[in-house]
Amino acid sequence: MRNTGAALLTAALFFAFLLCPAACADGVRDGLRLAAGQALPALFPFFVASGLLIRTGAGAAAARLLRRPLGALYGLPPAAAPAVALGLIGGYPVGAATVADLLGRGALTRDEAERAVSFCNCASPAFCIGLAGLALTGSAQTGAALYLIHLAAALLAGLVAAHGGAPRETGGALRPTAPEAFAPAFCGAVQSAAQTALTVTAFLVVFSILLRLLLPVRALLSGVPGVEGILELTCGLDRLAGCGIPAGVLLPLTSFLLGFGGLSVHFQVRALLDPFDLRLRRFTLGKTLHGVFAAAITTLVWRLFPASLAVFAPVPGALTPSAAYWAAPALAVLFVVLFPFRGGKKERDTV
Numbered sequence: 243m244r245n246t247g248a249a250l251l252t253a254a255l256f257f258a259f260l261l262c263p264a265a266c267a268d269g270v271r272d273g274l275r276l277a278a279g280q281a282l283p284a285l286f287p288f289f290v291a292s293g294l295l296i297r298t299g300a301g302a303a304a305a306r307l308l309r310r311p312l313g314a315l316y317g318l319p320p321a322a323a324p325a326v327a328l329g330l331i332g333g334y335p336v337g338a339a340t341v342a343d344l345l346g347r348g349a350l351t352r353d354e355a356e357r358a359v360s361f362c363n364c365a366s367p368a369f370c371i372g373l374a375g376l377a378l379t380g381s382a383q384t385g386a387a388l389y390l391i392h393l394a395a396a397l398l399a400g401l402v403a404a405h406g407g408a409p410r411e412t413g414g415a416l417r418p419t420a421p422e423a424f425a426p427a428f429c430g431a432v433q434s435a436a437q438t439a440l441t442v443t444a445f446l447v448v449f450s451i452l453l454r455l456l457l458p459v460r461a462l463l464s465g466v467p468g469v470e471g472i473l474e475l476t477c478g479l480d481r482l483a484g485c486g487i488p489a490g491v492l493l494p495l496t497s498f499l500l501g502f503g504g505l506s507v508h509f510q511v512r513a514l515l516d517p518f519d520l521r522l523r524r525f526t527l528g529k530t531l532h533g534v535f536a537a538a539i540t541t542l543v544w545r546l547f548p549a550s551l552a553v554f555a556p557v558p559g560a561l562t563p564s565a566a567y568w569a570a571p572a573l574a575v576l577f578v579v580l581f582p583f584r585g586g587k588k589e590r591d592t593v
Contacts, residue, residue, distance in 0.1 A: 258455050269451030276450065276476060277443040284368055288332035289438050292340040293431025295324045296347060299421030316404045321349040322358045329362030330393055333369055334475070334503055337362035338511040339438045345518050356520050360528030361400030363511065364392055365475075365500050373476065374496050378483050384551050388493070391543065392500050395536035399501075403528030441513050449474045449506040468495050475504035490544055493551055497540040501533035 259266055295301040304327050305320035312318040312326065325344055329337020338359050345355045365374075367389050375385015422430070453473060468485075471478020478499055482492065508529065512522055544551050 259451075262455055265454040265457070266451050269454035270447050272454065273447030273450030274443070277446045280476060281442060281446060282439055284366055285333050285336060285442065286435060286439055288328060288336045288366075289339060289435035290431050292324060292328045292332070292336060293343060293434045294427055295328070296340065296343050296349070297422045297427035297430055298424060301327075316357065316361075316400055317406070318354055318358055318404070319350070322354060322362075325358050326362045330364050330396065331367065332364075333366030334363055334507045335438075335442065335510045335514060337364070338514045339434075342514045342518065343434065345515075345520075352518065352520055355515070355518065356522075356524050357404035357406075359511065359515065359520075359522075360403035360524040361396050361532070363503065363507070363525075363529070364396050365389070365503075370500065373479050374500060378479060378496060379489075379492070384493070387543070387551055388497055388500065388540070391497055391536055391539045395497070395501050395532050395539055398535050399528045399531035402531055403524050438514065442510055445506050445510045445513070446474070449504075449509075450477070453477055468499055471499035471504055472502070473504060474506045475499060478504065489551075490541075493544055494537040494540040497536035498533040501529065501536035503529050503532075 295304075301324035305323040308323040308326060309320040312320065312322055318326075321344060322341075325337055325340040328340050332340075341350065341355050341359045341362065344350045345352070350358065367386070370389035370392060371382050371385035373385075374388050375382050379385070421427075453470060456473075468478055468482055470481050479496065482496065482499075485492075487495075508522075508526070511525060515522065540551070
């Protein structure tokens with residue numbers, strides 16, 4: 243059954259690419275513009291920084307600082323600290339790239355990597371404040387509040403998705419690679435960052451093509467705000483800006499999309515971790531819970547402290563119980579349930 247589904251999807255993509263060359267070309271241009279204009283300027287420095295922290299051993303300070311909370315709350319060793327710290331502030335998919343680097347250098351086991359990646363992937367503060375705040379709501383204060391909610395929801399999701407591991411003491415049974423001198427570490431970090439940047443760019447281009455090909459479907463779903471964000475986060479938030487939906491719905495929906503990340507981010511993470519034969523069930527669960535928790539917290543904050551989430555854009559109104567407003571999150575959860583992202587070739591653990 244799975245092979246049949248894969249064959250049908252492959253055939254559908256092949257004929258879509260073959261029969262719609264103009265839409266594909268426009269999608270490629272959209273994706274490259276998005277990568278060069280927004281994604282890479284924000285992400286590439288963090289890709290290099292994460293490589294340097296791990297290769298030179300400079301992340302030891304973060305490991306000491308986060309040792310107790312990581313072990314007590316998430317059952318993770320101190321070695322996971324750089325992935326958690328950079329994942330919370332660096333933007334998608336810095337956390338996953340850092341986990342892949344740590345796993346490749348022997349600092350984490352497969353189980354630890356699967357649990358760490360379940361919650362250490364977040365949108366960056368610049369993305370939340372700039373796009374979700376200023377561009378979408380006209381308020382940097384609102385963007386900052388959404389980012390803090392985003393972090394809180396990620397940490398809460400980790401309590402569920404990363405549950406089940408026992409903390410391992412420093413070193414443990416692993417033999418991590420010894421720290422490198424700065425010059426070779428810098429060269430290796432830049433090379434690794436370039437490979438990761440290429441992966442991110444490729445997926446942005448592919449999903450931009452898909453958005454172009456799905457224009458007729460998107461027209462039919464024009465009454466479902468945020469549906470594009472299920473595929474690609476940035477495009478989805480851009481489209482939300484012109485929907486004119488009430489602020490009491492706009493803000494929780496934005497929080498959900500920020501937490502879920504979009505399928506483009508999901509596949510970027512899979513591409514980074516697939517060489518290590520990891521299962522991504524925990525990651526998928528974590529991102530779904532991240533979106534749900536973020537939307538719930540945002541709704542609660544909006545009801546209790548509406549001034550903290552001021553919206554200056556023309557989207558007035560109280561919370562409106564329209565089913566169409568929540569169709570996009572429902573589609574995301576349904577997609578995850580019916581089409582789980584399975585990574586790796588072996589059945590090792592369950593959530």
